[in-house]
Amino acid sequence: MNMVLDRNDIPIYYAEDAYIHHYVSPDRMTKAYFRNRAHWSGVTHAYVHRLFFGYEEAFKRTKLQWSELWLKLRVVMRNRGKPENFSRLCQIACLVTWLIKFYQDYLLYKLSGRSYTPPQVTWTTQNWLDEISRWPDGQEKYEQLYQLYLTAGEIEGARQALAKLETYPPADPSKSATASWKEWSAPPPWRLRYEQLVRQLRDVVEATVPRQGAVLVVSKGDGKLLKLNGRRAWHFPQDDHGKYTGYYPADSAAAIAQLETLRGKGADFIVFPSTACWWLEHYGEFRQHLLRHYQMMSHQKEICLIFDLRAPGGRQLDRVGEASSTSIEDQFTGQRMLPPQVALTAEYWIKEISGWPEGVTKYVQLHHLFLTVGDTARAEEALRQAAERLPPVRTVDTLTGTEIHSIKGLEKLGSAYGGWIVPTLDISAGAVCYLAGVGEDITFDLALIERFNCSVFAFDPTPRAKLHVHKQAAQRSQFHFFEFGLWDAEEILKFYAPANSEHVSHSVLNLQNSDRYFEAPCKRLSAIMREMGHSRIQLLKLDIEGAEYRVIDSLVEDRLDIGIICVEYHAVHNDADDEFPGKIKKYVARLCEIGYALVAVEPHLNYTFVKRSFLAP
Structure with a gap:
């Protein structure tokens, strides 16, 4: 199937065990275009082309692909004579061919002695419009064109595509053609949930981060996460030009180095969407660095974590040496808002947070700070103020x-x-x-x-x-x-x-x-x-x-x-x-x-x- 898709430039890709949503969005690539830049294997891990990661990182990942290759061969041997083996053998042939080609390129790269910087990849709405316009006439073509013209803001093009759609019979006689294609061109549920997360994250940032602050966002390259109501927002990690690198840091040391470099350039806050909170478990020393040196100023379960990179007093936690024991799970589920050693700088933070805009986060933080310094009366009052400001939750x-x-x-x-x-x-x-x-x-x-x-x-x-x-x-x-x-x-x-x-x-x-x-x-x-x-x-x-x-x-x-x-x-x-x-x-x-x-x-x-x-x- 992949071979047919490749040969005909059909803009959809197939992976075993994956839900295939027949929905075109501007950031999707054709199978043929994508094949030349990355080779996907199943859905559990990907053998990533040098375009994204460079030769050295891609070379390290070939070990995974050899393991998968032997696994597929064992499956074929156990199932001799079964028709499913044709698909498996095609996958094996594609993988071996790709590996051989990669090793040839890698050898030339090593012999040349030249460095390789992964270039940026762009595939815009206009690219999709140009490609789909070349499709044979059919209902699917005009469904996709209508959606893309709307995305590009070309209303006249959308009207023309809609007029073409009306000439095709509906799949269900009880529905118009328009109703039929509109239902099936809707985004899948996971996309809608992610869009809801983006909106909620913006609301949290609006309530907690000053407008003049510069914000790092662990964005995975999604530009929507950088639209924070006028605040300066940067991808994390990023390259020398401020664009998303396209890959994760190799280890905690690389993540810390990037963080401190960007902090030196003026970054004031870092935001971890809930989809990126795995960073704080995977990069253990990076987590410890954040907890020892900076203040967690907001945590909203299933939305985001925000650290204030401006907090100079947090560095005193190093000599206590216990901040690393603070569980990220505790931080994220609301059991503890601040590391227990915050008493070292509590008065500073009480003064700082008292100047924040009115909101739940302000008074929850003050509640914990007052408890830290032993002022139970003010802690109870802060908790009451927070409760009064809790919005009705309706999910x-x-x-x-x-x-x-x-x-x-x-x-x-x-x-x-x-x-x-x-x-x-x-x-x-x-x-x-x-x-x-x-x-x-x-x-x-x-x-x-x-x-x-x-x-x-x-x-x-x-x-x-x-x-x-x-x-x-x-x-x-x-x-x-x-x-x-x-x-x-x-x-x-x-x-x-x-x-x-x-x-x-x-x-x-x-x-x-x-x-x-x-x-x-x-x-x-x-x-x-x-x-x-x-x-x-x-x-x-x-x-x-x-x-x-x-x-x-x-x-x-x-x-x-x-x-x-x-x-x-x-x-x-x-x-x-x-x-x-x-x-x-x-x-x-x-x-x-x-x-x-x-x-x-x-x-x-x-x-x-x-x-x-x-x-x-």
């Missing part, structure tokens, strides 16, 4: 428009892949939990048992799921495994295999248009509860590859007593269901209508609901 799911309610005790249990966010304060000891969809990750199931001594009833007819459960939970008396699926009726159904044979999840809706399947029994949820003798379920998890819609219909119809519902909604891309965004919105609303509140949403369409009676008044 909305960007995909469905549903309000996400605040609830205490939300915590992710299990692994990053198989875990779920649940209200831990509302799970009682010994609770009955039904978990549909086991796969090869039962970390969530085991966490419920270990933490709350729950009785877990797991359902999955997939043979590989049975093997995994036998290995991981054979000795768990609270873990009960059943080899049937959930549906809205008791019947034998076909479970279709995923396109990638290395994946485990099968689907009764044939999400990936496979011709391989096995048959297994399925049951209605209410019937299972009767068989088990359960009148109430504390927690229900549905990760059942598109069958969740029928199961939700059945539990609503049967009025089942369930406290917490965790659902992964699946974006079904087949002829049976081509309206998944609207369908997800409908089924989220359906649960809300029968008394549930949405309390958590994760990027891969994982939704957590609780009974409204769980919410604090």
